[in-house]
Structure formats: C-alpha cells, structure tokens
Amino acid sequence: MGADLRAYLAHVELPNPVLTASGCGGTGRELAQFSDVARLGAFTTRSITMAPRAGRPTPRMAETPSGLLNAVGLQGPGVDAFLQHELPWLVERGTRIVVSIGGGTAAEYAALARRLADVPGITAIEVNLSCPNIEDRGRVFAREGSAAAEVIASVRAATRYDVPVIAKLSPDVADVVAVARACVDGGADALAMINTPVGMSIDVDTMRPALAAGTGGLSGPAVRPLAVRCVWQVHAALPGVPIVGMGGVTTGRDALELILAGACAVAVGTALFNDPYACPRILRELEELLQRRGLDRLADAVGLAHRPAGSQQRTRTDLEESSL
Amino acid sequence: MGADLRAYLAHVELPNPVLTASGCGGTGRELAQFSDVARLGAFTTRSITMAPRAGRPTPRMAETPSGLLNAVGLQGPGVDAFLQHELPWLVERGTRIVVSIGGGTAAEYAALARRLADVPGITAIEVNLSCPNIEDRGRVFAREGSAAAEVIASVRAATRYDVPVIAKLSPDVADVVAVARACVDGGADALAMINTPVGMSIDVDTMRPALAAGTGGLSGPAVRPLAVRCVWQVHAALPGVPIVGMGGVTTGRDALELILAGACAVAVGTALFNDPYACPRILRELEELLQRRGLDRLADAVGLAHRPAGSQQRTRTDLEESSL
Amino acid sequence: MQVTGTVLTTRRVDAYHALTVVAPGIADRCRPGHFVTASVGGPNTSMLTRRAFAVHDVKPDYGGTVELVFGVRGPGTAWLADLRARDTLDLVGPLGRPFPLPRDPCTCVLVGGEYGSASLFALADALQARGCRVDFVLGAPSADRVFGALRARRMGETTTLTTEDGSLGMRGKVTDVLPGVIADARADAVYACGPMDMLRGVTAVAVEFDIPVQVAVEERMACGIGVCMTCVLPVIGDDGVTRMVRACTDGPAFRGERVRFEDVGTIPFDALGAPGGRHA
Amino acid sequence: MQVTGTVLTTRRVDAYHALTVVAPGIADRCRPGHFVTASVGGPNTSMLTRRAFAVHDVKPDYGGTVELVFGVRGPGTAWLADLRARDTLDLVGPLGRPFPLPRDPCTCVLVGGEYGSASLFALADALQARGCRVDFVLGAPSADRVFGALRARRMGETTTLTTEDGSLGMRGKVTDVLPGVIADARADAVYACGPMDMLRGVTAVAVEFDIPVQVAVEERMACGIGVCMTCVLPVIGDDGVTRMVRACTDGPAFRGERVRFEDVGTIPFDALGAPGGRHA
Ligand SMILES: Cc1cc2nc3c(=O)[nH]c(=O)nc-3n(C[C@H](O)[C@H](O)[C@H](O)COP(=O)(O)OP(=O)(O)OC[C@H]3O[C@@H](n4cnc5c(N)ncnc54)[C@H](O)[C@@H]3O)c2cc1C
Ligand SMILES: Cc1cc2nc3c(=O)[nH]c(=O)nc-3n(C[C@H](O)[C@H](O)[C@H](O)COP(=O)(O)OP(=O)(O)OC[C@H]3O[C@@H](n4cnc5c(N)ncnc54)[C@H](O)[C@@H]3O)c2cc1C
Ligand SMILES: Cc1cc2nc3c(=O)[nH]c(=O)nc-3n(C[C@H](O)[C@H](O)[C@H](O)COP(=O)(O)O)c2cc1C
Ligand SMILES: Cc1cc2nc3c(=O)[nH]c(=O)nc-3n(C[C@H](O)[C@H](O)[C@H](O)COP(=O)(O)O)c2cc1C
Ligand code: FES
Ligand code: FES
Numbered sequence A, B: 001m002g003a004d005l006r007a008y009l010a011h012v013e014l015p016n017p018v019l020t021a022s023g024c025g026g027t028g029r030e031l032a033q034f035s036d037v038a039r040l041g042a043f044t045t046r047s048i049t050m051a052p053r054a055g056r057p058t059p060r061m062a063e064t065p066s067g068l069l070n071a072v073g074l075q076g077p078g079v080d081a082f083l084q085h086e087l088p089w090l091v092e093r094g095t096r097i098v099v100s101i102g103g104g105t106a107a108e109y110a111a112l113a114r115r116l117a118d119v120p121g122i123t124a125i126e127v128n129l130s131c132p133n134i135e136d137r138g139r140v141f142a143r144e145g146s147a148a149a150e151v152i153a154s155v156r157a158a159t160r161y162d163v164p165v166i167a168k169l170s171p172d173v174a175d176v177v178a179v180a181r182a183c184v185d186g187g188a189d190a191l192a193m194i195n196t197p198v199g200m201s202i203d204v205d206t207m208r209p210a211l212a213a214g215t216g217g218l219s220g221p222a223v224r225p226l227a228v229r230c231v232w233q234v235h236a237a238l239p240g241v242p243i244v245g246m247g248g249v250t251t252g253r254d255a256l257e258l259i260l261a262g263a264c265a266v267a268v269g270t271a272l273f274n275d276p277y278a279c280p281r282i283l284r285e286l287e288e289l290l291q292r293r294g295l296d297r298l299a300d301a302v303g304l305a306h307r308p309a310g311s312q313q314r315t316r317t318d319l320e321e322s323s324l
Numbered sequence C, D: 001m002q003v004t005g006t007v008l009t010t011r012r013v014d015a016y017h018a019l020t021v022v023a024p025g026i027a028d029r030c031r032p033g034h035f036v037t038a039s040v041g042g043p044n045t046s047m048l049t050r051r052a053f054a055v056h057d058v059k060p061d062y063g064g065t066v067e068l069v070f071g072v073r074g075p076g077t078a079w080l081a082d083l084r085a086r087d088t089l090d091l092v093g094p095l096g097r098p099f100p101l102p103r104d105p106c107t108c109v110l111v112g113g114e115y116g117s118a119s120l121f122a123l124a125d126a127l128q129a130r131g132c133r134v135d136f137v138l139g140a141p142s143a144d145r146v147f148g149a150l151r152a153r154r155m156g157e158t159t160t161l162t163t164e165d166g167s168l169g170m171r172g173k174v175t176d177v178l179p180g181v182i183a184d185a186r187a188d189a190v191y192a193c194g195p196m197d198m199l200r201g202v203t204a205v206a207v208e209f210d211i212p213v214q215v216a217v218e219e220r221m222a223c224g225i226g227v228c229m230t231c232v233l234p235v236i237g238d239d240g241v242t243r244m245v246r247a248c249t250d251g252p253a254f255r256g257e258r259v260r261f262e263d264v265g266t267i268p269f270d271a272l273g274a275p276g277g278r279h280a
Helices: A079-092 A106-117 A145-158 A176-185 A221-237 A252-261 A278-292 B079-092 B106-117 B145-158 B176-185 B221-237 B252-261 B278-292 C075-081 C114-129 C149-155 C174-185 C196-209 D075-081 D114-129 D149-155 D174-185 D196-209
Strands: A007-009 A012-014 A018-020 A061-064 A067-070 A097-101 A124-128 A165-169 A190-193 A198-200 A215-219 A243-246 A265-268 B007-009 B012-014 B018-020 B061-064 B067-070 B097-101 B124-128 B165-169 B190-193 B198-200 B215-219 B243-246 B265-268 C002-013 C016-022 C035-038 C051-054 C057-059 C065-070 C088-095 C107-113 C133-140 C159-163 C189-193 C213-216 C232-236 C242-246 C253-255 D002-013 D016-022 D035-038 D051-054 D057-059 D065-070 D088-095 D107-113 D133-140 D159-163 D189-193 D213-216 D232-236 D242-246 D253-255
Touching (some): A018 A278, A061 A215, A061 B221, A067 B221, A079 A097, A079 A106, A097 A106, A106 A145, A145 A165, A145 A176, A176 A221, A190 A221, A198 B221, A215 B221, A221 A252, A221 B198, A221 B215, A221 B221, A243 A252, A252 A265, A265 A278, B018 B278, B061 B215, B067 B221, B079 B097, B079 B106, B106 B124, B106 B145, B145 B165, B165 B176, B176 B190, B176 B221, B190 B221, B215 B221, B221 B243, B221 B252, B243 B252, B252 B265, B252 B278, B265 B278, C002 C065, C016 C088, C051 C075, C057 C114, C065 C075, C065 C114, C107 C114, C107 C174, C107 C196, C114 C133, C114 C149, C114 C189, C133 C174, C174 C196, C189 C196, C196 C213, D002 D065, D016 D075, D016 D088, D035 D065, D051 D065, D051 D075, D051 D114, D057 D114, D065 D075, D107 D114, D107 D196, D114 D133, D114 D149, D114 D189, D149 D159, D174 D196, D189 D196
Parallel strands (some): A018 A265, A124 A165, A165 A190, A190 A243, A243 A265, B018 B265, B097 B124, B124 B165, B165 B190, B190 B243, C107 C189, C133 C159, C189 C213, D107 D133, D133 D159, D189 D213
Antiparallel strands (some): A007 A012, A061 A067, A067 A215, A198 A215, B067 B215, B198 B215, C002 C016, C002 C088, C035 C051, C035 C088, C232 C242, D002 D088, D016 D065, D035 D051, D035 D088, D057 D065, D213 D253, D232 D242
16 A cells, blocks of 8 residues: 655645646646646646746756756746636646746736636645846845735735645745745745746857846756755744745655655656656655655655654664665 | 966966865865965965864765765864964965955954964965854854955955955855945955855655755855856946856866856866866866967956857857857 | 667768667657657766757667767767667657648758758658659758768759858858759748758748748757747747747747747747737 | 776676776775775766775786775765776775784784775785784675675685674674684784774774774765865874864774764864864
C-alpha cells in the first residue's frame, strides 16, 4: 500500500503534493499530450492579467549554469479570454486549478479576484507578487511587506471564503520572513515560494545582454538553495502556514528537500522544459523516498528537518547507503 | 603585443584585473605552491576580525547544482596574528594586498581599520558588510543602506587617504543600488559584489540540514546571473564608481561577462577550489578574448554592454563563430 | 513522446555532424518539418534545456531511426558532436506543426540555407509522392556549409547552389537566384528553411511572384512543447491581428507572408496586448 | 601540482572500484598517507568541487601511475566508477601531510577500516624498508567491504580481519581485536585510517597501551589545498591549545591523542577563538 500523499493548502485537500509552477505548464493542453493534468496535485496557470499582454521581446531565454533566465513578461490573453478558452478545458477534465494572477496595482489584483470569484472550479488563487507596482515607481510588490499585504488583503476580500489565497514571494529581499508575515497578516491562507530572483546574462560574443529585456528571472536547480532557505526560514517563523515550495525541483529528492524544510506541497517549473513527464515522475520518486524512510504520511515529513538535533524521529535512515 | 590590462581601483593601479576573492585564497601561501601570488591583480585576504575566531562547526560545505554552500564563519587568527604571521609573507613577495575586514559593530570595523592604518603594503581595504550587526538583532549590515554606510564612513575615516576603501555588498537585498549608493555616499571609493546570498541544503538521507550551521553562503557559477545583474544595475546607476565583480567566475568568458556589465576588475573564489591555477588561466583567457574583439585596453571593455543597442562599438564580433 | 534512443551511427558531413538515433515511436510519427529536442550533457550536467533539431531522415530500421544534422555552436551541440555509437540520447518528439502539403500536384521550389536544407528532403519525398515537381535552391556562406547538395541533385528537377564566397555554385545568396528558378520552373509554391534573414528574403521573392510560401522558423527555445512562451515571434492571424505566437507549437512552419520578419525580436506596437496598444 | 592523467585500467575489487591513472609528477612525489583530488563530471558539469582520495598504489610505469580505490557514495564517485581506460582524469596532488615514519626500526600495527586500508600498503612498504615489523588489522561491516586482505596477509607479520556481520574474520570491530594484536606483537606504534568512529576507538586503545598512534582523518573538503577552511577539526597543539585545524593541509595524518574526536563536528568551548571563549 502506498503512502498517504494528501497535501493540504489551508482547508483544501489535494490528493498529492506535486503541482505545476505558474508560467511553466502552458494552458494545460500542451502538457496533457504527455500526461494527465487531472492527476496533478494541482495545475497552476500562468499569471493571468486583466488585459491581454504581448509580453517582452525575444530573446526571452538564456541558459546559465544549472539555471535558466527568462523574461516572458506575463504574455497572456487576458482574463476574459482565459475564462472563455483556457479555464473550461481544465475544469472539464476535473483538474484542480490554482489560478495565478498578476497586476500593476492593488486595485487591479482585486478586480481580477472579483472576476474569478463567481467562476466555479477554481481550487485556489495564487497572487504573483513579483509584478512591478506602477504606483510606486515600478517597485515589485514582493519587495515590500506593506505593498504585498495590501494586495493580499484586497484579493482576500474579493475572493470566496472557501477559496484559499496564496501569496507568492520572491527571494531577493532582505528579509523574506517579514514579507511572509505581512502577507499572512494581510489574509494570505498559504504562501508560495520562491518566484525567480532577478538575474542577468551577457553574451560575450555580441557583447550585449543575452535577453532583449536585459534582466530576467532565474529559475532551475541553481536557485534551489535559495528556495530551501526561504521555505526553512518562513516555516520556522510561521509553522502553521502552509507553504508551496518551488525552485529547482527536478527529482523526488529535490521535492523531499523542500518538504523537509517545511513545504507541504511543491511546484515544478523549469524541470518541465527538460522532462514533460516531470510531475508524475517526481511524485513517484517522492512516494518511494517517503516509504524508504518509514514515513507513511506526507504530512509527517513536512518540516521534519527542523526537529531538534538528536531527536528520535531520525528513523529508518539505516536503509540508505551507510554514511561512513 | 598584449592588451593593456591595467585595472584601476579608484586611483590605485593594478597590473591586471584578476584578484582572488576574500576567504578563497587562504593566507596566500597555499596558493603560492601553484602560482605566484605577486602576479595576481591583487590578493584579497579572508575577512580579518579583531579577535581570533574558531568559526562554525562542521560540516561547513555542501555542493549544490553549479554552486557551493559554505558556512566557515570567518575562522581566522585575529588581526594581531594576521599582522604578525600572514601579512608580512605577502608583503615580502611584493603582492598587492586587499585586506578584507569583518566586525560586529561599526566601532569594531573602525578599530580594525585603525590597526591597519599604519601598516605598510596594504593596497586597499575591503569591508565585508555581510556580517551580523550585533547591535541590530544580528541583521547583516549589507542588508540595510544606513548601517552599511555607517560602517563605511567609520572605516574611511580611520584609513589613510591613499588607501581605497571597498564596500562589499550582498545580492539578497530588495535594492542593491540603494545600498551601493549609501556606501558611496558614506565614503566608499569602490564597490565589490557579490558576496554570497544565503542558501541552504538539506540532506534527504539524514533528513537534516547539510551544514551544521543550517544556512550558508551560496557561491559558484549558480550565482553568476545574480552577480552580473548586481554589477549591471550598480554600474548603470553609479557609472563612475569602480566595481570589483565576483560570483561564479571560472573562465575568461565569465570574467569578461562581469566586465562588460561594468566591473573594472574581477575576483575569483570558488573556482580556485577546483583549479588552483584559475587566476592566471582566467587572465590569459580574458586577454585573448579582448584581443579577438579588437579591444586593446581592458578599460574600453568596462561596461561596454551598456552602450545603446545598435551603436557602433560592436566591433570585431565577426571573428567569433558566425551566429546563424 | 519521450524516447531514450540509442545512437546508431555518427558521421561528419562537411561542416556538420549527423547522428542517427534509434527512436521508435518518434520515427513513426515524423512528418516533414517536424523537429525533435535532445537532452544534452548527461547526468549532473549544468545544461538544463533541450536542444531543438529538425529531423533530417527517418528510416524504418531497428523499429525506426531519425537522423539529425547539426553544426557545433555552443556547449550543447559540442556535447552531441562527441557522442559515439551505442551512447544513449534522450529525445522528445515529433514536435511542431509540419509543413502543410498541397492537395493537388504542383511545382514547388525548396529553399534551404545552411543546415536548414536538412528538413527539405523528407518534404521533397512527400511532395514527389503526391506527384509534385521539386526544384532545389541551397545556399550557405561557404561550400562546406551547404548541406545535401548531392541528394538535392538526385531528387530535384533542378538544383541551384549558392555560396557567399563563391566556393560552390553561384556566388551570392539564395535570394539572388530564386526569382530565376521560380520563373523557369513556373513554380506554384515555395518552401524554405534556414536563417531568419534568408526566410525574409525568400518570402519577399514569393510575394513578388504572388505564390504561397511556407517558412520553417528558428527561435531560441526553452521547452519546445509550447509551455514556456520563450520562442515567440509576431505573426498575423486570419483575423488580421498580429499575435506573439510560439515557434515551437504554432510553428515552426508558417505562411511566410504572415510572419512579420522586420519585427522579429520586438513587440510590434499593434500586436495584441502590446504595451500601450489596443486590447482585444 | 595538477595533472591531466589518462586512465590506464579500471577494475572492481569487491565493493570498490580501483582506477589506475597515468599521472607523472604526482606519482613521483607521493609518500604514504598523501591524497589526491579529482575533478569529476566532465565539461559543463554541475559538480564544482574535487573529490579526495587516498593514493593506494604508486608505480613507475608510463612515467608514473597512481591507483585510487573508492566506493560509490554519491554522483561524483558514480561518475568516476563509469570511467573507462583511455578517458582522462584531472588530478591535483600529492596533497596533505603524509604519515611520519619512525626513525628507528620498531613494530607497527596498521589498522584499516573499509577503503581506509588502501593507504596502508604503501606505508607498510616504507616501514618495512626501514626494518620495521608490520601487523595488520583490517575491518569493515561486511566481507566485501574489507579492502586488501590478501595483500595484508602477504605483507604483514600477522593479519587480523574483522567484520561486523561475521562474514570474514572475527565478528566485531577492529577495536575488539586490536588490544590482542598490540599485546602479541609488542607493538611500538599504531597507524590507522578509516571512519572517524574507528579512529577514535583505535586511539583510545593506543592510549591505553601508551604507544603513539597516527590517524588519517576524513572531513568534507571543498578544496583539498588549504584555502577554503571547510575541512577543520579540533586538534590540540603542542602548546596545549585546541585549534580548528584543516584536515587537508595540517593533516590528514595527526597524532591520534591530539584529535578531540568527541568534539568533531563542534567548536569546543575552549578552542582558540570559540564563541564566548578566551582569546589568545
Ligand atoms: C525548430 C528548430 C530546429 C532546429 N534545427 C536545427 C538543425 O537541424 N541543425 C542545427 O544545427 N541546429 C538546429 N537548430 C538550432 C539548434 O537548436 C541550436 O544550434 C542549438 O540549440 C544550440 O545549442 P548549443 O548548446 O550548442 O548553443 P548555445 O548557444 O550555448 O545554446 C544555449 C541555449 O540557447 C538555445 N538556443 C541557442 N541557439 C538556438 C537556436 N538557434 N534555436 C533554438 N534554440 C537555441 C539552446 O537551446 C540552449 O537552450 C534548430 C532550432 C530550432 C528552434
Ligand atoms: C583525505 C581523504 C581521503 C579519502 N580517500 C578516499 C578513498 O581512498 N576512497 C574512498 O572511497 N573515499 C575516500 N574519501 C572520501 C571521498 O572523498 C568521498 O567519498 C567523495 O568525495 C564522495 O563524493 P560523491 O560525489 O560520491 O558524494 P557526495 O556526498 O555527493 O559529495 C558531495 C560533496 O561532499 C564532499 N564529500 C562527501 N563526503 C566526503 C568525505 N567523506 N570526505 C571528503 N569530502 C566528502 C565531496 O567532495 C563533494 O564535494 C576520502 C576523503 C578524504 C577527505
Ligand atoms: C518561463 C517561466 C515563466 C514563468 N512565469 C511565471 C508567471 O507567470 N507567474 C509566476 O508567478 N511565476 C512564473 N514563473 C516562476 C515559476 O513559477 C517558479 O516560481 C520559478 O520558476 C521557480 O521554480 P523552478 O525552478 O521549478 O522553475 C515563471 C518561470 C519560468 C521559468
Ligand atoms: C569558502 C568561502 C569563504 C568565504 N569567505 C569570505 C570572507 O571571509 N569574506 C568575504 O567577504 N567573502 C567571503 N566569501 C565570499 C567570496 O569572497 C565571494 O564573494 C563569493 O564566494 C562569490 O564568488 P565565487 O562564486 O567566485 O566564489 C567566501 C566564499 C567562500 C566560498
Ligand atoms: S519553446 Fe517553450 S513555448 Fe516554444
Ligand atoms: S578542504 Fe579547503 S581548507 Fe581543507
């Protein structure tokens, strides 16, 4: 018999903890050619904006060591077309759907939340706080606790009580715990981390930035140590708040690393680009790792690395290769 | 004839732009077994503290994808032993020496600077601002412009006018330009970036943090996109301020990337652990790359990627593999 | 689909490397213009993204093989060039929208730039099977970078070669000779694969002759399967609206006159969702 | 020094892999107890740090070869295990302080745990060349992880084997049999290489007998050349002061009774520069 892999985002139960990361699973249709999106813990949409957006010029991607820089710029059809053409397809298939939203002002986020409020089939709203605040000289919301909290509060107020609101945070702040706490105080039911820190690459042949946009978001295994650290710090400070961990998850071991740090679910982004079957594979690997460690319930693994040193839950590590 | 590789840290001329990064070249003696430390642009010492420090417990290192986490904790013999046993050896060999200093209060940094003020043979003082401020609940100086500026001002005041003071910044802040500007306003003659962002790794076998200290600093190619971005942003905002770029430099191409972003010199850290000959090799590779691009003077390459798109300095890229 | 293929043979073809990989399942389903992506670097590599390659040849041997032809550009293609027979290669494919084929027999000019010609021979096969006449125009900067000249000569009614340095065929670009080829063959349609600049030029010629042109474009791709939105270019839709569409799943084959070549690498101000632009 | 060596032979030895690498310059200078570090993963690897290995055997063939013996633990050793003859391997060495040798002939017990015994044979050679008597005690959890039993039998005056599961020799640990071996041989000194726990136990036995003991320790290393300060352990100096010293350059060989085994993995409160501790 398999392990109990149910994951809980506040009061919402997911059958398993492996989600797609926002902006990395297309509309769902593309991934569905490879595996069943209804089997995901949940499918997270790209960040939906009020109006259609053409995004940034190309080149939009550059590879870096164990990382990927992207500057897609939230290209998307806008919320109306999303509701008309994209969401119904996911709903029909019984997919659990986390809708990510992005905006330029707290009011725009709230308006998006209102547009989504009466739409059936939405499992949770994820608030992408890594958007520039057009009322504060383009300063990203996630960089400032009070701006982030204002957005969260306005989305929470506009969203049905039984739909959790997830605040998605960036690592490139001086104090991620402070931003996390502000979001929770603002009404966030759960947190997602990490969004991509800002990075840059220069093509030494053209002697120009590799991305047309100059800077881009860094994702992939290169940033996993930052993700683990953020999840760890926030879980230590706010142990009761569910965290969706992400950043460089490519294997079940990576997923377990974030879970041990305090994530109750994980999202897979960049790994999908290399392996379109990454989500079911990672879930399989995670289940096996849990079982090998005698952990019958995923919930028992969440935050387990925080237990005091020498405490007794260090069970069954003997089944792994002996460490010299 | 080779290119003119002289680099300028404020008014101080270095014969070439390749330095060792603080904490990565030991006392200099260890590297000297492999290559001549006097040939370096400069040798940067580990961060010297007032008192001897035993550092952090082991394990102090963990490998991550294209990265390295370390938590050495500024182990060192203290400034007196440094001046007695380590500095003279470097001075005797004619090494250009950047002395890095670390402290827990602005007063401690100032006291260190005073101890060094009358010591001959010091090329520059680098102020490691990634130390916890014991007067502000352990908040790292580099995370807060005003705290950083206060440290810099006190060091600047205690240092001979002809010895440049370099402020070393961290990338894990919401606005690196703001911190850089505060440091320059506080009297910094140059900036060094990046120090290691805080990361973490959990051993999924022991289900414990891989480092005894829990978190550690992330270095190596994984962080290069963060370094390039910081150098780019700060050079754009403060074009007149010399920047020592570092973070994941392992080849001449990497060094050139930071130089094109705006660094006038680069420092090599983690790469030394894999290749003890990294500094002379990187210098050789850099020189060749500059020449292939028709850049006779290093100074002409500094910040070159900032020139407006389509501008004419795009010379000689034709000598590289044609891009389709 | 994903297949862990086995390298059957490797060979050098002038400036290029050709890899034949046993990849049943992928081979079966390939149609002319499809591409595949390869995972590069092996275990613990620092290279995360797959590399895209047109499928040159498909053969039924060993349950199905595909052949890729590529030049070494960066570390990924360098790694591929080092593969030896019996090594494994992780492929995903077939990907993309293949070339649409004409319903009725007609005359087609196939234009290939550098390794772009690799995907034209399967296309020529399919066209000839439908009774079409096929003429080739292949070009490159130099002779060693013209791919498939011999095969084109065998298959094409005519074959015209161009090199910028004059080392093979006519000195110049494919677009210098294309009008003559179209006129001589009284061509009904053009297919082209190669560098963006060439596709732009070929499209201009076809538009001049008022005949349809299909181009297979190349953009930097992070996923190849349509989920990452990094590979977009401005293309005019049936409704006349320009959208930033994906080269990987909406293409790589497009009607040439629909691609806004001049604006590739930008967001045209009148594209759907352009900054400050009108909203649908 | 750094050498890009060529793999001469690879073989399996029970649970271990043995690699012989042509590495002139390194081979010449190796003395018993030295180690080398290998760069792993090849070009574009995501693995940055070198892996440290004791030098098992040095031979003069082909200008000088070194043999490494290792078990697969993680991705770096897995990569090494996949190397084949003629592949290249980038080595730095010899590194570390080798075992000090006694000035006068005496009787030495050499204790090896798992692959730790790999470095004892060169040591035995050197000791015997000085007229010393050598006795071996080798142990491991199971028979397949005892390394070098045959060779020990050939070289040693006596050889005692232990396994925790009893699959070879005596059931138990090397420390269970060591007192008997020391007593029987009337040993003057002990050398030990193996897991930290074993080194601690061996040191305790030697201290009991009041004979000197040299241990070769193993700590996680990022550089192996003394520049990174990640490989430290608390060792008592000649002045009685405990310092956090580097396993790579201050060791790996230490006098056993100087190593504060109980405190490895901590900063003892009385170490020089310990937090809140006294300052020199
Ligand atoms: C649909 C399609 C078909 C292609 N067919 C062929 C072919 O048949 N033969 C051939 O030689 N090349 C082909 N290419 C180009 C080939 O994908 C690139 O040469 C290759 O990805 C370069 O990888 P690299 O590691 O050597 O270079 P790098 O420049 O180091 O690659 C770095 C990153 O950029 C991406 N990238 C760089 N250049 C391109 C490019 N031109 N197109 C897409 N991604 C790129 C890579 O995927 C990688 O993620 C095709 C590209 C596309 C999109
Ligand atoms: C002086 C010395 C001599 C050694 N001699 C041998 C030998 O002869 N045979 C043998 O099998 N092993 C030996 N080891 C241990 C060997 O270095 C590790 O098994 C190896 O580094 C593990 O690499 P990995 O990638 O397989 O494992 P991982 O655990 O994935 O390695 C990750 C990182 O941790 C470091 N690391 C992990 N374990 C150790 C360790 N025990 N010691 C040092 N660094 C470690 C690695 O260098 C790497 O940076 C020796 C270690 C030292 C310090
Ligand atoms: C191409 C791309 C597009 C992304 N788009 C979004 C987005 O629209 N909204 C968002 O919140 N995060 C977006 N992200 C960030 C991911 O959701 C995720 O937080 C990040 O990539 C780290 O996870 P990974 O390393 O598994 O990719 C995007 C990432 C990539 C690589
Ligand atoms: C083991 C280790 C020790 C370090 N010690 C110091 C230090 O004492 N002071 C300091 O300012 N930076 C220290 N650093 C940071 C480096 O100087 C450098 O900023 C960082 O590692 C990025 O460069 P790299 O990627 O080339 O290593 C240390 C880094 C490492 C890996
Ligand atoms: S390459 Fe990802 S959408 Fe086209
Ligand atoms: S491993 Fe770097 S100092 Fe010992």
